[in-house]
Amino acid sequence: MNYFSINQVFGQPDFSILYQLINLMNFFTRLKAILVVTVVTHTLGYAQYSYGIKPIAYEAYTNSVKHNASNELVNLEKFIPGIVLDIRYSTTNNFTDEKIYNLARAYARRPVAEALKKAQAEFALQGVGIKIYDAYRPYGATVKFYEVYRDTTYVASPYKGSRHNRGCAVDMTLVDLKTGEELKMPTEFDSFKKEAWPSTKIKDPQIKKNRDLIISVMEKHGFKVNASEWWHFDFIGWQKFDVMDIDFEELE
Ligand SMILES: [Zn+2]
Numbered sequence: 694m695n696y697f698s699i700n701q702v703f704g705q706p707d708f709s710i711l712y713q714l715i716n717l718m719n720f721f722t723r724l725k726a727i728l729v730v731t732v733v734t735h736t737l738g739y740a741q742y743s744y745g746i747k748p749i750a751y752e753a754y755t756n757s758v759k760h761n762a763s764n765e766l767v768n769l770e771k772f773i774p775g776i777v778l779d780i781r782y783s784t785t786n787n788f789t790d791e792k793i794y795n796l797a798r799a800y801a802r803r804p805v806a807e808a809l810k811k812a813q814a815e816f817a818l819q820g821v822g823i824k825i826y827d828a829y830r831p832y833g834a835t836v837k838f839y840e841v842y843r844d845t846t847y848v849a850s851p852y853k854g855s856r857h858n859r860g861c862a863v864d865m866t867l868v869d870l871k872t873g874e875e876l877k878m879p880t881e882f883d884s885f886k887k888e889a890w891p892s893t894k895i896k897d898p899q900i901k902k903n904r905d906l907i908i909s910v911m912e913k914h915g916f917k918v919n920a921s922e923w924w925h926f927d928f929i930g931w932q933k934f935d936v937m938d939i940d941f942e943e944l945e
Contacts, residue, residue, distance in 0.1 A: 744851040748832035748858065748938035757935070764934065766829055766860050766944055767806035769799040773813050777824040777868055781882065782834065788883050789841050796941040799828040802860040805928040809863065812914040816867060819906065824875065826864040826882045826924065830857035832938035846921055847885050854936035861931035863916075864924045867907055876903040882924050891923050 742748070749757070757764045769776055780797040781787040801809065813823050835855045838848040849855030856862035864883075867876040877900050880889045887893055891908060895901040908918045911926045919925035 742832070742836060742851070742938075744836065746832065746851065746854050746936055748854065748936040750937075751939050751943045754937055754939055763803050765803045766800040766937075766939075767803050768944075769801055769806055769809065769825060769828060772806050773810045773823070775817070775822050775870070776809075776813060777822060777873070779824055779826055781826050782830070788885075789838065793834050793837060794941060796945075798941040798944070799825045799863075800860060800941070800944060801828045801863065802928070802934055804930070805861055805863075808915045808928065812910050812916075815910050815914070816906075817870065820870050821867045821876060821906070822870050824866050824868045826866070827857060828863045829860040829937075830855060831940055832858045832936050833940075844885075847883075856927045856931045858936040858938075859931050859934040860937065861928040861934050863926050864922075865907075865926065866924055867903065876906075878903055878907075879923055883922075889923055890921050891918050892920070 754764070754766075770778055776799075778797055778799050780794065780799060782789075782793040783795070783797040785792055787793070809823065816822055832851075832854060835849050835858055836851045839845075839851045842848050849857070857864075866878055866882065868874060869876065877897070879893065879895055879900055880886055888895075891904070895904060904923055908923070911918065915929050916926035917929055919927065
């Protein structure tokens with residue numbers, strides 16, 4: 694599919710159209726135009742992708758934090774006492790069988806981190822804690838998932854970006870605070886089975902109780918469970934935050 698047909702279908706202009714127009718110009722005009730487009734796209738801090746999305750890069754992100762503190766990506770491991778990380782995309786233990794991240798990190802926007810901290814405190818009253826599988830995810834990883842597995846029931850469409858890319862979604866489960874063991878849930882993380890849907894009936898009363906607990910506490914604290922993934926929670930108000938393509942290394 695070429696860029697023109699992508700844009701006709703999805704109606705989102707991107708810089709590649711400009712590059713195609715440039716190809717129609719004479720040599721010197723072309724050189725000047727390429728220079729202008731390159732300077733403009735770099736100045737705006739956009740990373741280049743062909744899905745019509747212009748995720749913000751590190752510089753634009755730091756500027757956005759200066760204007761609005763709620764844009765800050767907060768390190769959840771430092772911010773929430775006792776939270777456990779099992780960042781599957783920093784290992785080969787995920788549906789791609791590839792290591793996607795170089796570092797095992799969990800970041801979320803400040804209001805998301807604050808809501809999660811309150812949820813963790815409430816879970817603790819029941820003797821359980823949060824284990825994070827994934828939180829903020831750079832846009833480049835979403836593109837990679839889509840190119841591996843093109844079913845947007847389970848992977849986000851790169852034409853829209855994922856709520857993970859906005860720092861407003863967490864993939865998680867619960868662990869027993871005494872033993873550290875995961876509570877039994879309907880499926881494994883990232884299962885593509887129908888049992889992963891929160892609407893699927895569960896026979897086992899203990900599993901049902903665990904699923905009810907994770908969903909009820911998270912929804913009480915400003916999150917909404919995903920319709921096909923019991924482990925995925927979107928922060929309500931995610932629309933206010935931009936899609937980002939910033940690696941964990943840049944946030945350290
Ligand atoms: Zn997710």
